[in-house]
Structure formats: structure tokens, C-alpha cells
Amino acid sequence: xxxxxxxxxxxxxxxxxPKDAIMRSAMLKNLLEVAANxxxxxxxxxxHSEDLENIIEYCKYxxxxxxxxxxxxxxxxxxxxxxxxxxxxxxxxxxxxTTDQLQIEGLFKLLVQGIVRKxxxxxxxxxREKWNIPDDLPKEKKDEIFxxxxxxxxxxx
Amino acid sequence: MAYVENSEKDxxxxxxxxxxxxxxxxxxxxxxIFSNCDYETLKELNVTCLRFSKILEDDQLxxxxxxxxxxxxxxxxxxxxxxxxxxxxxxxxxRQYNNKTYFHSFGISKEGPLVTIxxxxxxxxxxxxxxxxxxxxxxxxxxxxxxxFVFYCLGVITVVALCGVGFAGWGFAMSATHYDYxxxxxLDDKIMTSTHWFGFIPYSLAIIGLFGYxxxxxxxxxxxFGVLAFTVLIxxxxxxxxILKFDGLEFFWIFSMMPFLxxxxxxxxxxxxxxxxxGLGIRSSKWKGVAFGLVFAAYYVVTPAILISDNILPxxxxxxxxxxxxxxxxxxxxxxxxTFRQVKDHKSFMDHSRKERDTEKQMSGAQxxxxxxxxxKEE
Numbered sequence: 414x415x416x417x418x419x420x421x422x423x424x425x426x427x428x429x430x431p432k433d434a435i436m437r438s439a440m441l442k443n444l445l446e447v448a449a450n451x452x453x454x455x456x457x458x459x460x461h462s463e464d465l466e467n468i469i470e471y472c473k474y475x476x477x478x479x480x481x482x483x484x485x486x487x488x489x490x491x492x493x494x495x496x497x498x499x500x501x502x503x504x505x506x507x508x509x510x511t512t513d514q515l516q517i518e519g520l521f522k523l524l525v526q527g528i529v530r531k532x533x534x535x536x537x538x539x540x541r542e543k544w545n546i547p548d549d550l551p552k553e554k555k556d557e558i559f560x561x562x563x564x565x566x567x568x569x570x
Numbered sequence: 571m572a573y574v575e576n577s578e579k580d581x582x583x584x585x586x587x588x589x590x591x592x593x594x595x596x597x598x599x600x601x602x603i604f605s606n607c608d609y610e611t612l613k614e615l616n617v618t619c620l621r622f623s624k625i626l627e628d629d630q631l632x633x634x635x636x637x638x639x640x641x642x643x644x645x646x647x648x649x650x651x652x653x654x655x656x657x658x659x660x661x662x663x664x665r666q667y668n669n670k671t672y673f674h675s676f677g678i679s680k681e682g683p684l685v686t687i688x689x690x691x692x693x694x695x696x697x698x699x700x701x702x703x704x705x706x707x708x709x710x711x712x713x714x715x716x717x718x719f720v721f722y723c724l725g726v727i728t729v730v731a732l733c734g735v736g737f738a739g740w741g742f743a744m745s746a747t748h749y750d751y752x753x754x755x756x757l758d759d760k761i762m763t764s765t766h767w768f769g770f771i772p773y774s775l776a777i778i779g780l781f782g783y784x785x786x787x788x789x790x791x792x793x794x795f796g797v798l799a800f801t802v803l804i805x806x807x808x809x810x811x812x813i814l815k816f817d818g819l820e821f822f823w824i825f826s827m828m829p830f831l832x833x834x835x836x837x838x839x840x841x842x843x844x845x846x847x848x849g850l851g852i853r854s855s856k857w858k859g860v861a862f863g864l865v866f867a868a869y870y871v872v873t874p875a876i877l878i879s880d881n882i883l884p885x886x887x888x889x890x891x892x893x894x895x896x897x898x899x900x901x902x903x904x905x906x907x908x909t910f911r912q913v914k915d916h917k918s919f920m921d922h923s924r925k926e927r928d929t930e931k932q933m934s935g936a937q938x939x940x941x942x943x944x945x946x947k948e949e
């Protein structure tokens with residue numbers, strides 16, 4: 414049985430995960446190589462426990478599936494996983510932030526693609542409304558964009 | 571084990587548990603997201619908020635989307651509904667693009683214009699050459715890539731070589747036997763010697779090759795060569811059927827005339843083109859087009875006239891040649907209409923192109939495209 418490590422989330426929840434899975438995070442890998450002992454708890458003060466659970470689930474699956482499952486099976490699982498964890502926009506954004514900090518490339522890419530899908534086919538107003546973004550683009554800047562490339566914005570104007 | 575100092579701990583913990591805003595993501599994360607967006611989404615994001623707009627000043631983020639958009643535009647370029655299909659739609663865009671005081675054609679600043687100009691130059695180049703690059707399109711359609719091109723070249727070489735050998739053999743056979751098509755039956759066993767076969771077999775192959783090539787052209791999507799090839803095939807068939815009906819003109823003679831029947835309609839306009847371009851130095855596509863079209867059409871008018879005025883052929887022979895004459899007349903009309911329409915279209919494209927050249931263009935389209943490719947490779 415592979416070695417396990419204990420991770421502590423920002424909300425104080427303790428979670429154990431196989432070391433192989435944790436090593437999927439480039440940031441934790443570097444940390445473990447330099448400083449950590451496997452018998453100590455690793456505090457992850459920037460990670461919500463809910464996100465940590467999802468990240469561990471992702472990493473565990475990929476460690477286990479590597480070399481065993483087909484590419485099709487893995488991408489199918491990835492699709493289902495991303496659909497599940499990104500249903501809530503706030504959770505989705507938090508996961509992006511966390512995976513960026515933990516440097517888990519594969520998961521980060523999938524989450525980014527999820528955001529891209531959510532932004533697709535939306536007007537600026539819809540994007541602002543959905544993601545709670547202020548309309549702070551100065552009028553002069555907007556005019557400049559519309560005046561110089563009015564043909565680009567023909568449909569949306 | 572303390573990886574984070576206590577004072578920082580509280581703030582990071584608070585960050586993890588508080589609301590996260592897309593707009594407040596670090597630059598590299600937003601860049602990563604935007605680099606995956608398509609062109610339409612980027613356009614919308616560019617006017618969503620100040621932060622997004624600032625991030626999108628990075629040219630690289632637009633490149634992928636813009637290239638995809640370019641491909642899409644090119645694929646729909648000739649579609650009647652395409653926004654690029656008419657000059658009236660194209661010109662305002664070209665003017666904006668040529669106006670170097672604005673460097674935001676794709677919402678790009680800094681190094682952006684280079685990419686923008688290159689992309690638009692490609693669009694502009696395509697637009698103005700859309701009617702004059704038929705030759706290249708035909709070659710592309712016929713040849714595709716290297717392997718079919720090699721086969722195509724081998725086929726042409728084989729046909730030409732066989733034609734040469736065939737004609738030489740045929741000429742040799744004719745002179746050796748003092749053959750006269752008016753009086754002697756060439757297919758007579760007594761006269762059909764091995765000398766004849768020497769010329770006859772490669773010659774037959776050459777004829778088959780020529781007609782195969784014509785059928786190939788006729789079946790290709792190229793309208794000009796397609797019309798030409800179909801006309802020659804129809805007229806040749808009509809010619810053969812007509813002559814076979816009468817005594818005195820026999821199969822081998824008709825067969826021997828085939829290359830002329832096939833080659834002359836192609837060779838005469840081609841020669842006109844060569845003479846006008848290289849001999850007379852007419853470089854204007856307009857006049858080349860007119861000369862080409864007129865000679866092409868004249869051939870189809872003059873040929874039936876000569877055939878009709880030839881007293882050797884009986885009057886009812888001409889009746890049976892009606893399909894041939896009709897084909898010639900139709901082709902001459904089509905060619906004339908096409909010629910003048912193309913000249914008219916081409917003239918407006920040439921005028922537009924001349925105006926473009928007079929503007930403050932820094933590089934040609936090809937140079938710009940090369941530059942952008944190098945630029946992207948470096949990145």
C-alpha cells in the first residue's frame with residue numbers, strides 16, 4: 414500500500430491522501446522534496462476543504478488510471494468530474510485559484526476550459542451579470558474600441 | 571510544521587473561505603482563460619470591463635482566435651452571404667485597416683498591428699486575387715499535393731512522349747506505303763504492315779491518353795477547362811459519327827486527325843496568350859483576357875465556316891455536323907461573356923489593388939505573412 418499524507422484545509426478539516434496523488438501538485442512535490450516529513454500534517458491554508466476533497470479525488474483517479482484506463486475513459490471521467498464540480502460558479506472559481514496555486518496542470522486546464530465554455534456566446538452584459546463584474550470601462554475607451562473596429566462589433570451594437 | 575507565517579496564515583485562510591471574483595484573478599490566470607477563448611468571446615470580453623480590456627491588450631491572446639476567425643472567413647469568402655463577398659462591404663474595412671493611426675483592429679496594441687496587418691493583408695490579398703488565381707486553383711485541384719502531382723506530371727510526359735512517337739511512326743508508315751486516304755483503305759490486310767503497327771499502337775495509346783486527360787479535365791471542378799474539355803469531347807464525337815456515315819473517309823484517317831481536333835482549340839488561344847504576353851509585351855490582364863477570349867471565340871466561329879465552305883464534303887455531311895457547329899457556337903458565346911465579365915471584375919480589383927499599393931503599406935502581404943510566422947515561432 415502506498416504511503417499516505419495528511420493535509421489540513423483552511424477550514425481546519427484533515428484529509429489523507431496517497432503520496433503519489435499529492436505529488437501531482439508541482440507545488441507540493443517541491444515542498445515535500447525540500448522540507449516535509451511524511452508523518453507530519455501539511456497545512457494548506459489557501460484551500461477550502463471541499464476543494465481539497467475534489468482535488469484529491471482527481472489526483473487519485475489519475476494516478477490509478479495511468480497506464481490502466483484508455484484515453485477515452487479518462488477523458489470521459491474528466492468530463493463528468495468537471496461537470497460535477499463546476500456546477501456552482503463560485504466553487505468553480507475557487508477551484509481554479511487553488512489548482513493554480515497548487516500547480517496541478519491537468520486539472521487547471523480542465524477548469525479553465527470550463528470557464529471558457531461559460532463565457533462563450535455571452536454578451537458583455539451577461540458576462541458582467543453572471544460573474545459580478547463592474548462596468549468600469551471608461552466611455553472614451555469603449556468609444557475608441559467601437560470607433561476603430563466598429564465592423565467587429567456590428568452585430569452586438 | 572509551519573509553511574506559512576502566522577500573520578499571512580489568517581489572510582490566506584480568509585481568502586480561501588471568502589468569495590472569489592473572476593475579475594480579480596491574477597493576470598496569468600486570466601491570460602490562460604482568454605487564450606482559450608474564441609474570437610467572438612474575446613471581442614465581448616474586450617468591452618466587458620477595464621481589467622479584461624487591459625489583459626486583452628496582449629496581442630498573443632488574440633492570435634489564436636484571430637487566426638481561427640481568418641480561416642473561417644476564408645472558407646466562407648466566396649459565399650454569396652459572406653460579409654467579404656462584395657467590394658462595397660470590403661472597402662470600408664480595408665480603409666479602416668489601412669488607417670495606421672488606429673492600432674486596434676483586433677483590439678491589439680503594442681506589437682499587435684503587425685499581426686493584425688498580416689492577417690488583414692492575407693484577407694485583402696485573397697479578395698483582390700479571387701478572380702485571377704483560377705490557374706493556381708486549377709493546378710491545386712488537379713495536383714493537390716506532391717504524390718498526385720508527380721503522377722500528373724508523369725501522365726503528361728507519357729502522353730506527350732507517346733504522341734511524339736505515334737506521330738513519327740504514323741508519318742513514317744504513311745511515307746513508306748505512299749498511303750493516300752482518299753484512295754486506299756489503310757485497314758486493308760494487304761497494306762496494314764508491321765510498319766503501320768509500329769506507329770499505330772503508340773499512336774492509339776497517345777490518343778487514348780489525350781482523351782483520358784480531357785475527360786479528367788472535364789470532370790474536374792474547373793469551369794474553364796471543364797467547358798473546353800466537354801466541348802472538344804462532344805465535337806470530336808460528333809465529328810467521328812458524321813464522317814463515319816460517308817464513304818471515302820475512313821476510320822484510320824479520322825483517327826489520325828484526332829490530335830489536331832483536340833489540340834487546335836487549346837493551342838491557338840494558348841499561342842495567342844504567349845505571343846501577346848511575351849511577344850507583344852502586353853502585360854495588362856485586361857488586354858490579355860480580351861485577346862485570349864476573342865481568339866478562342868473566333869476559332870469556334872471560323873472552323874465551322876471553313877468546314878462548310880469546303881467543297882470536298884457533301885452537303886448532308888454538314889447536316890450531320892450540326893451538333894458540332896452548335897457546340898462551337900455555344901462555347902464561343904460562353905467564352906465571350908465570361909471574358910468580358912472577368913475583365914470587368916478584374917479591372918475593379920486591379921483598381922482597388924492599385925489604390926492599396928499607393929497607401930502607406932510597409933510590406934507586401936507575403937513579407938508580412940512571413941514576418942508573422944517568424945514572430946509566432948519566436949514566441
